[in-house]
Structure formats: structure tokens, C-alpha cells
Amino acid sequence: MLSRFTGAAFSEHNGDVSTLTEFSFLDAQAQALGVPVPPVERLMLTLDDGRTLSALRFGEGTPQVTLLHGAGLNAHTWDATALALGLPALAIDLPGHGDSSWRDDLDYSAPAIAPDIAAALRTWTTVPQVLVGQSLGGLTAARVAAQHPDLVREVIVVDITPGIDTSHGPAILREFYAGPTDFASRDDLVERALAFGMGGSRANTERGVFLNTRVRADGRVEWKHHLAHLAATTFAAEPAANANAPVLRAEGWDDLAAVRAPLTLVRAAQGFVTETDAEEYQRRLPGSQVVVFDAPHNVQETAPRALADLARTRLSAAVDTSL
Template sequence: MSIAPANAASPADDAFDEFSFLPEQAAAQGRPAPIGRRERLLLPDGRALSALAYGEGRPRIVLLHGAGLNAHTWDQTVIALGLPALAIDLPGHGHSSWRADADYRARTIADDVVRGIEAWADAPVVLVGQSLGGLTAAAVASRRPDLIARLAIVDITPGVDTSAGPAMLRRFYEETVFASRDELVERALAFGLGGSRAQAERGVLLNSRVREDGRVEWRHHFAQLMSSGTPSPAAAPESGWEDLAGVTAPIALVRGTTGFVTSGDADEFARRTGADVVALDAPHNVQEVAFADLASLIARLAASAGAAPEGRQTA
């Protein structure tokens, strides 16, 4: 089915510097701001895959965000990490093309992530995925074990109940096109999303685009799918447990204490996969709240995989 054309934005849409927030965020952490650059890869079917590369050289740490987010969700974690990293915009999100069939199942989009790792990273990598990105990371690790040294899955397990979040988001996305970004910020704050006004303004700027008609819409396809009532195959059942069974790399599960994964879910995950489980004081978007602790974990995984200097410390 054809839901919408691939990303159609105005030429002025990218006039701002998307990395302009990094110095302020880094100063708040007392750390140097990483150098960031935008990468773009043309896929065999004509779609584009986009990513953010931080630091010098080809990174061995790759980060995958959740549904409705984009690669910038990892900015604070990357600053705290202090190591070269690659954050990929999943298909249908950020600067990556929307899929005409709206199929964003983990197993479907895993092939694009594989191509991104091959093009931009120094494999084998430490692959970290949150929510939809976590299920996608499991599919990638199962399909291409040669590319993955360590796997970290953040606040998601196969079959976990995420119904509470989408119910509220469906109401939020009843409106998806706005006269200005200010209007979008006001709506986000009215729904209790985005944190402070400054945080909401930053999030809206990085996760929205100006259309050719001058109006503003979300960058991710999921907003339009929710607004139209079109069921996305991203929510269709698929066997994530089978993917995890095929993973040969060591696995870590990070659970946000107020996120989607319960302690019971985590226990089952550990029993079925042999994973180490770490609980952090955070909601579902762990990388935006407990970024220092998450960065410390990623640094330890990178060091154990030989992807970072031994003894690298984060606050």
C-alpha cells in the first residue's frame, strides 16, 4: 500500500545546523562536544538511509533509536560516552526515506541497518538498540553475527506490552501538520511531552520538517500512520525470540525502572538468552534521561570487545 511519498521537504528545511545544540549539552555535562557529521547511503531500491557519525574515524559503536524518534535521541549519551559512534536514522524516521509499504517490522528494516554498518562502521561493532531499535538490533545480530561483537537492548523484549504509550500517542498524533514549529511545541507541551520548553523546542526542531507548502510535519512516518488509523506492520507479531536465539554475541538488557520492561520481563529475557540485565532509573527513553549510566555501560561493552581503550571512564 502507498501511504505517502518519500520524505518531501523544502530546500530551506535543513538550513539550520543540526549539531548546534551539542556544545551547550556538552558544557552541561562538563565534557567536550563531539564533532558530528551527517551520512547518507543510497539503497538498492532508491530509498536513502541516513545516520549521524560522531568523532573521528570509523566507529565501532552503533546506536539504533525507537519508533517515532531519530538519531539525535542519542546525543547526550554520545557526549557522555566520549568515543566515536554512529547513530542511524531507522527507515521512516529522521532523514531516512519513508517506506511506501509502511513496513517497519524489525526483520524488514534490519537489512538497511546491515548496509549502514557495512558502509559506515568498523565491524564487528557494539550494537545498541532501544525499543524498535532493540528488536531491529537483535534481527541484525542474528542475521549477520560477523558484524556484531556485543549486543545491548534497551527497554524492550519480544512480546512486551507497549499499549499504554501508543494509546496516548494516537491522541497526540490526531494532528500531524502545523502552521509553524512553535505550534507543534505548544501541542507537545500540552500533552506533557518533551520535558522543559527548551528541550521540547530542540526535540521538535530535530524531529520535524518544513514541507514544500511551508507547513510543518513530523519527520517520522509513524505520525501519519497513527493519524490515518492505518495499522503499521511494525506492530505485527514477529518472533523476536527466534532472532535472539540466533545471536552469538554476548547480550545485555537495559531496563528502565519506569519503562516498558518489567522485572518479570527482564527475568524471562535473562533466562532465555543468558543476558546480563542492568536496571537504570529512567523511563522508556533511557538514553535521554540516564545517559551517563548508559554511556558507562556502553563503554564497558566496547572495552570488552576491544572497540575502545581499556579503562575508559564515564561519569
């Protein structure tokens, strides 16, 4: 289904979102970046076990860059980066997020979800990808590259290394999601997010809430991603201790070491990866590169042009070396 993008932002509708679609925000984002809006298509893939995996395809032609988001986000977190990139790109909803199916086993670790991403790449791409993954998506990208080297040209891991101390970020998220899992309106959820200091500006928060929620048959608004519905145990250190806790661990040094494609770590200066973490990363992976962006953890939303430029540069370098 190829969709066009018209309509104003959420706040400009005075709370009436009946005319909004998931693409209604792209025009304003493209104008802010000074770039055109490419064709964007929502893709759906039925996996072997009957679950579905969803993604957004930006531009025409086979994707050259694939984007994997972090826990609790969805493919639309990459909208600005994909627009700034200006190349055919694929942004995938990780399992349990966005329009992709939830997992019955609650396992959202990189080893569990990487096979789904590999299946998507084999279905939706025809050339090895520059694989860009943020947070959980970064660990997943490393796993995919380690186990399916034919699918990956380069790997860019954004603000995550295995075993880093993410206690501050998850503590805020744990408290945020420990509240109600459904709301009378999106406005209520926007106010809650702003009260927790999440989302940045009101406009950004409204966009994020709209794209990461759905309206149930009873009229209540709920989060799309599964983790919010497992609120109290979403970031449990030992998921096995609670049957309702998802598996969501920072692990993956072996995967990173097994990656044979060029590997770059993006450290967000106000994010989760500290200078010490980056030094440990380079000690373990001496052939990789580290770049630092002046941005918080969600680099793809706050520094989209810089991240797009990096991906474009890495793609060009990879193409040159393959000639």
C-alpha cells in the same frame, strides 16, 4: 559534509529558527555533560532499491558503537549519549525516520528494516560494533546480530523485550498523533506536546520538535517520521486489517536466541519493561545480563551518561576478550 555547531537553543531565538541547524544544540548538551563536542558528520547511503538511509557519525576514525533509536524518534535522540561516550560512534536514522526514506510497503518491523542497517554497517564501519538499540531499535539490533554476526561485537537492548505490554505508551502516542499532522509553527507543536506531558522540560521539547520536524514548501511544519502521517493506525495491533497501517510489532524471541554476541538488556525502571518481563527475558536467555536504570523509556535522553558508561564498558570487555 562535516558540520560545525554554533548557535543557541530554540527558545533563545524567540521563535526565529532561521539560524539554527541540526547541530545547534550540541554545545549546550556537551557543556551540561562536561565533555567536548567532537566532529559530527551527516552521512547518506543510497540503498539498492533507490531509497536513502541517513546517519550521524560522531568523532574521528571508524565507529566502534552503533546506536539505533525507537519508533517515532531519530538519530539525534542519541546526541547526549554519543557525547558522553567520547568514542567514534554511528547513530542511524531508521527507515521512515529522520532523514531516511519512507517505505512504500509501510513495513517498519525489525525483520524488514534490519537489512538496511546491515548494509549501513558494511558501508560505514570496518570493525564489529557494540550495537545499542532502544525499543524498536533494540529488536532491530537483535535481528542484525542474529543474521550478520560478523558485524556485531556486543548487543545492548534498551527497554524492550518481545511481546511486552506497551499499551500505555502507544495509547498516549496514538492519541497524540491522531491530531493534525501539520502545524502553522513549531511553537504550536511544542505546546501540543507539552499538553500531552511529552518531552519533559520546555527546552527538551523544543529541541525534540525542531529535530523531528521539517518546514514544507507551503510553510507548514510536519513530522519527519512516517508513523506520524499514518496517525490513526500507527500502532494498530493487526496492520493487515488496514492498508494504511504500518507493520510495527514487538516480536523477536527467535532473533534474540540466535544472537551469539554478548547480550545485555537495559530495563528502565519507569519504562515499558517490567520486572516480570525481565525475568521472562532471563529465563529465555540465561546467558544474557540485565541492568536496571532509574529512567523512563527513552533512557538515551534521560540517563545518557549511564548508558554511555555501559556501552564503553561492554566495548572494553569485548576488546579484552578478543586479544
